Amino acid sequence: MVEVNDNFRQLPVSYLFSEVARKIAAYKKENDACEIIRMDIGDITRPLFPSVINAMHEAVNELASSATFHGYGPEQGYPFLRDAIAEHDYLNRGLSIEASDIFVSDGAKSDLGNLGDIYSRNCKVAVMNPAYPVYVDDSVIDGRAGKLVDGHWNRLIYLDCDPDNHFLPMLPQERADVIFLCFPNNPTGEAISHDDLVKWVEYAHNHGSLIIYDSAYEAFVRQPGIVKSIYEIDGADEVAIEIRSFSKTAGFTGIRCGYTVVPRRLKGRYADGSEVALNTLWNRRQTTKFNGASYVAQKGASAVYTPEGLDSVKNATDYYIANAALIKDAFRKIGYKAYGGDNSPYVWVSTGNGKDSWQIFDELLQNCGFSTTPGSGFGTKGEGYIRLTGFNSRENTEKAMSRLIERYL
Numbered sequence: 306m307v308e309v310n311d312n313f314r315q316l317p318v319s320y321l322f323s324e325v326a327r328k329i330a331a332y333k334k335e336n337d338a339c340e341i342i343r344m345d346i347g348d349i350t351r352p353l354f355p356s357v358i359n360a361m362h363e364a365v366n367e368l369a370s371s372a373t374f375h376g377y378g379p380e381q382g383y384p385f386l387r388d389a390i391a392e393h394d395y396l397n398r399g400l401s402i403e404a405s406d407i408f409v410s411d412g413a414k415s416d417l418g419n420l421g422d423i424y425s426r427n428c429k430v431a432v433m434n435p436a437y438p439v440y441v442d443d444s445v446i447d448g449r450a451g452k453l454v455d456g457h458w459n460r461l462i463y464l465d466c467d468p469d470n471h472f473l474p475m476l477p478q479e480r481a482d483v484i485f486l487c488f489p490n491n492p493t494g495e496a497i498s499h500d501d502l503v504k505w506v507e508y509a510h511n512h513g514s515l516i517i518y519d520s521a522y523e524a525f526v527r528q529p530g531i532v533k534s535i536y537e538i539d540g541a542d543e544v545a546i547e548i549r550s551f552s553k554t555a556g557f558t559g560i561r562c563g564y565t566v567v568p569r570r571l572k573g574r575y576a577d578g579s580e581v582a583l584n585t586l587w588n589r590r591q592t593t594k595f596n597g598a599s600y601v602a603q604k605g606a607s608a609v610y611t612p613e614g615l616d617s618v619k620n621a622t623d624y625y626i627a628n629a630a631l632i633k634d635a636f637r638k639i640g641y642k643a644y645g646g647d648n649s650p651y652v653w654v655s656t657g658n659g660k661d662s663w664q665i666f667d668e669l670l671q672n673c674g675f676s677t678t679p680g681s682g683f684g685t686k687g688e689g690y691i692r693l694t695g696f697n698s699r700e701n702t703e704k705a706m707s708r709l710i711e712r713y714l
């Protein structure tokens with residue numbers, strides 16, 4: 306028998322969202338297939354935009370004829386999409402990111418894990434606590450997390466986030482080589498201001514650290530002064546990789562398309578101290594292990610940047626933010642503490658009465674027929690919280706919240 310990667314033994318048996326789905330399915334089975342409104346995983350519910358659908362239909366038609374057929378595409382993404390991203394998401398916002406800095410992929414989650422191929426196994430990794438579980442689980446699989454002791458991986462640096470620091474972590478006390486930041490944040494739904502993010506870019510410059518900035522929810526930013534891209538901070542292109550997704554912006558959770566920005570000015574060093582551009586390494590990694598996102602998905606993604614596409618992004622994200630506002634209001638009405646939701650589709654809720662996350666999950670499932678994500682699945686600082694998403698339909702969100710109010714007010 307082959308010797309397997311021992312790091313898997315240490316992981317929780319299943320991934321957080323698989324565990325939540327398993328519990329919901331078990332509950333439905335025991336309770337005669339009752340209707341459960343899903344407010345746990347951040348999966349969108351509105352259909353793809355007409356501009357995206359048209360572009361994808363056209364792409365499929367091209368594939369149907371030998372004159373216009375496309376086989377393997379560039380591993381980095383088609384120029385039509387890389388150019389559109391550079392222009393709309395960066396150059397038009399005064400940020401000097403170019404098409405050659407951008408690598409199109411099949412989504413943020415894969416890139417977040419795959420990036421571990423280009424930094425050393427010896428790197429000390431810092432994660433926000435609570436955090437999207439992918440950062441921690443990938444660090445465990447790659448052997449960077451150490452051992453699990455009292456709920457903490459002993460080689461990870463935890464950046465605690467709670468109401469006292471407005472869910473914005475303090476800078477690490479010890480040197481972190483790689484720092485995962487996510488804003489607007491999953492799971493807390495809180496966003497970061499320009500001034501607060503400057504400190505992290507300065508830290509990275511002073512300590513030679515790499516920031517992996519997960520900006521999958523930037524399209525939900527509404528308030529002025531809140532950061533959408535880390536490259537809004539001077540010098541960030543020398544210390545940060547940014548990861549974006551079309552999933553939440555344009556409803557691509559099933560289509561799969563995202564991108565990662567690895568600016569050519571961002572450098573690392575080999576063990577002998579010689580310098581190398583991370584862009585070169587990522588390009589080498591992608592050309593070896595990835596054959597590019599599908600042509601049809603990339604054509605669809607490029608339609609997001611047409612005037613109709615941009616309008617649709619605004620409308621869809623407004624819709625989900627309005628759902629988040631309904632959720633936040635309803636929980637506050639019944640006396641719970643609720644955070645996030647203003648620049649984000651996520652609302653972070655605590656009863657404030659000592660109940661643990663899975664107890665709250667079970668109680669709401671049983672009493673109100675909707676599912677949530679237990680905060681403890683995002684880290685020890687998530688214990689006592691649940692996360693809700695604004696991604697369900699308005700009708701279902703209203704139904705779930707009126708059940709909550711009827712039961713608890």
Ligand code: MLT
Nearest residue numbers: 345346347348414437491
């Ligand atoms: C979430 O619910 O946190 C996200 O949908 C998970 C993901 O994007 O993979």
